[in-house]
Amino acid sequence: xKKIFLITILSLFxxxxxxxxxxxLPEDSIPAENAFTNVVDLQNGVNAIYNEYNPANTIxxxxxxxxxxxxxxxxxGQKVSFHNLILAANSAEAQAMWLNCYSTxxxxxxVLVAAEAITxxxxxxxxxxxxxxxxxxLRAFLHLELMAYYAEGFDSAxxxxxxxxxxxxxEQLPRNTAGEVFAFINADLDTxxxxxxxxxxxxxxxxKDFITAVRARAALYSGDTATGLAATANLVANYPLAxxxxxxxMFANDTDNTEVIFKLYRTNGNNDQRIGGVWHFTGTGxxxxxxxxxxxxxxxxxxxxxxxxxxxxxxxxxxxxxxxxGKYLGKNGFDYLNDIKVFRSSEMYLIRxxxxxxxxxxxxxxxxxxxxxxxxxxxxxxxxSFTNLQDAVNAILFERRLELAYEGHRYVDIKRTRAITNxxxxxxxxxxxxxxxxxxxxxxxxWTFPIPAAELNGNTNITQAAGY
Numbered sequence: 043x044k045k046i047f048l049i050t051i052l053s054l055f056x057x058x059x060x061x062x063x064x065x066x067l068p069e070d071s072i073p074a075e076n077a078f079t080n081v082v083d084l085q086n087g088v089n090a091i092y093n094e095y096n097p098a099n100t101i102x103x104x105x106x107x108x109x110x111x112x113x114x115x116x117x118x119g120q121k122v123s124f125h126n127l128i129l130a131a132n133s134a135e136a137q138a139m140w141l142n143c144y145s146t147x148x149x150x151x152x153v154l155v156a157a158e159a160i161t162x163x164x165x166x167x168x169x170x171x172x173x174x175x176x177x178x179x180l181r182a183f184l185h186l187e188l189m190a191y192y193a194e195g196f197d198s199a200x201x202x203x204x205x206x207x208x209x210x211x212x213e214q215l216p217r218n219t220a221g222e223v224f225a226f227i228n229a230d231l232d233t234x235x236x237x238x239x240x241x242x243x244x245x246x247x248x249x250k251d252f253i254t255a256v257r258a259r260a261a262l263y264s265g266d267t268a269t270g271l272a273a274t275a276n277l278v279a280n281y282p283l284a285x286x287x288x289x290x291x292m293f294a295n296d297t298d299n300t301e302v303i304f305k306l307y308r309t310n311g312n313n314d315q316r317i318g319g320v321w322h323f324t325g326t327g328x329x330x331x332x333x334x335x336x337x338x339x340x341x342x343x344x345x346x347x348x349x350x351x352x353x354x355x356x357x358x359x360x361x362x363x364x365x366x367x368g369k370y371l372g373k374n375g376f377d378y379l380n381d382i383k384v385f386r387s388s389e390m391y392l393i394r395x396x397x398x399x400x401x402x403x404x405x406x407x408x409x410x411x412x413x414x415x416x417x418x419x420x421x422x423x424x425x426x427s428f429t430n431l432q433d434a435v436n437a438i439l440f441e442r443r444l445e446l447a448y449e450g451h452r453y454v455d456i457k458r459t460r461a462i463t464n465x466x467x468x469x470x471x472x473x474x475x476x477x478x479x480x481x482x483x484x485x486x487x488x489w490t491f492p493i494p495a496a497e498l499n500g501n502t503n504i505t506q507a508a509g510y
Contacts, residue, residue, distance in 0.1 A: 078156035081166045084173045087153040091180060092247070092306065095146045097382050099139040100187065100450035102320045103491075107135075108452050110337050110443070111321065112473045115364055116328030125331070127467075127479045129488050131495040131510050139191060140494050143184045144206060150177045150184075151209045168239060175237030176248040181207075182230035183256045185223055189263065190454045191491040193220050194507055196263045204504065216503040224264045231257050245302050246381075251277060252304040255385040262393045263458060267401050274394035277303060281387035283417040286348040293352050296373045296381045303385035310376050318370040318378025327377060333358075333365040336470030341444060346419045353447050369448045388414055388445050392438060399434035407434055411441050418445070435462045460484035 078084055105111050106121050107129070113122060124135050154177050162170035185203065194201040198221025205218045205226050218226075235253050242249055254273045261270030284292060284300040291298035299305070308315055316324050321331040333354060341350040355368030370380040395410040408426045415423040428434040442455055460466055466489070467482035474480035482488060487509025498506060 076156070078153070078160065080160060081162050081170050081173070084153055084157055084160065085169065087149070087156070088173050088176050091146060091149050091153070091177075094142075094149055095180070095184065095306070096142050096315055097306065097384060097450060098315055098317055098320055099135075099142060100190075101317060101382075101448060103135060103139070103191065104450045104453040105320070105448050106331055108456060108467050109469045109473065110334055110447060110452055111331045111367075112334045112365075113478065114321070114329035114332040116323065116326075117330040120330040122477070126477060127482055127488060129492065131492040131498065131506065133492075136492045137494040137496065139491075140188070140497065143188050144210075147181055147184050147206045148210055150181045151206065153177050155209055171237040172239065172242060172248075175234045177234075178230045178237070179234035179248040179253050179256065182227040182234065182260075185227050185230075186256060186260050186263070189220065189223055189227075190457075192493065192507070193223070194490050196220055196224075196265065196458060198224075198264075201505065201507070214501040214503045217505060220264070224260060224266075227260050228257065228269075231260075245299055245305055246307045249304070251280070252385065255303045255390065258390060258393050259385075262396060265400075267397050270393060270397045271401075274390045274397070277387060277390040278394060281390070283388060283391070283414065285417060286420050289348050289418065290352055292383070293369050293380070294371070301387040302383055303387060303390075305384060306382040308379055308381055310374070310379065315382075316370075316372075316376075316378040317380055317382055318367075318372065321367050322378055324378050329366050331367075333367050334470060335363070335365065335472035337443070337447065338365040339470070344419065344444075346421060347444075348418050348420075349444055349447070367448060383449065386449075389451075392442050392445065395441075396435065396438050399428070399431060399438065404428040404434050407438065411437060414441060414445060432462055432464075435459055436465075439463070457489040460489065 078087060102121075106125050107127065111125065113125065124133070129135065154174065157170070157174055157177075160170075185205065188203040189196070192203050198219060200220040201217050202220040202223040203217060204215035205223060206215060207226070231253050234248065235250060238248060238250055238253065240250055254276055258270050258273035258277065261267070261273060281301050281303060284298065288298045288300045292300070292302065308317070318324065322329050338354065338360070341347060341353060344350070351368070353367065353369050355366035355371065358364050358366045358368075370378055372378050373380055391410045391414055395407040398404075398410070399407040404427075408428060412423055412425050426437055428437065439455055439459060443452060446452075456465075456467060461484075464484055466484040466486060469478075469480050471480070487507070490507045490509075492510040493504060493506050497504060
């Protein structure tokens, strides 16, 4: 069976059988475009899309492949090959994100096609426009997620990913260039921004600020400094950094949203999306992956840093080399089930710092890093000084590792900056040796994920990434 056809079938299944995170999709909803007959149907379709996308893949890959985890005490073989840097076209890791993102994109395109045949009632125009805006914004975001892992580079001529701007059934889509994909992303964001009202502010759904955050991250990846600085200026001004108590509550129990720009609501019933299940057995609580010694020791070395008690489970036993990950321990009595924070203001500070450094403003970059460290330690921390881009980017990567730990960034951060830092993966000596690899060079082909084997087998128009 063609993989691209499989995506369509799974998209249909997702619309008909999943329990939506917000429990607002009727169980008998039918996903085909001709089954949407009114705005209410379209809304149900969009609600299902928010549940269909699973960011656990990015959090899994960005932590378990690099230097933020180690093999856990209760490991029975889970993630061992992947953690040992074995990445193949037929691996679960290569296939899961590709399938989930393109399946969700296909669902989005079904809603967009259906909407063309529906005329909203007078009182439904704003809701109708919001539905379309959500679709365009989420489609842009998912293409960006795919680019982060499967693009062979972020310069305009590099091989990107297929642009899916239609309902795919049997079509065999080729890879577009990175430049074409970034242009498509920005065009979708422009369309979304024209449709979404500024009055809509629920952080669990698309807002104008979500659109701006996607644009900022895309600008960082593509090297569009002017766009990135403009986007982050707006968000840094409107979303203050959380203080220590707010930061703790943001992750410990999902009760604070001070610096949250966008998050995915997850409630009981989303057992397949218990984010803590990336490292823990959700039934017994045992850890098959744990925090690396390298990250643990770094966090522990910073006096008063609230990121230590947030990221390290209090039940850890460092004396016995047990470092449990505590960022997503659960809420409301449900272990490891948390809302997933996709965009936070601190990421915008860090994006802005990196773009300032790349434009030669090392002082401005250092000031932003200081603001983050001051907020996390509730103290005045030293102001760093940089004399070249490599030093500045290394300092920014250091802060990104601590600030965005287990939120889906580490792998991509190393991938996209290795030409500047001349560094790939270097695990702490305590976290490697024996069956665990210690390093991955900056030039290694595995800084690009392989196109899944099933896609290659069914799509004669697509090419595999170099090295596989």
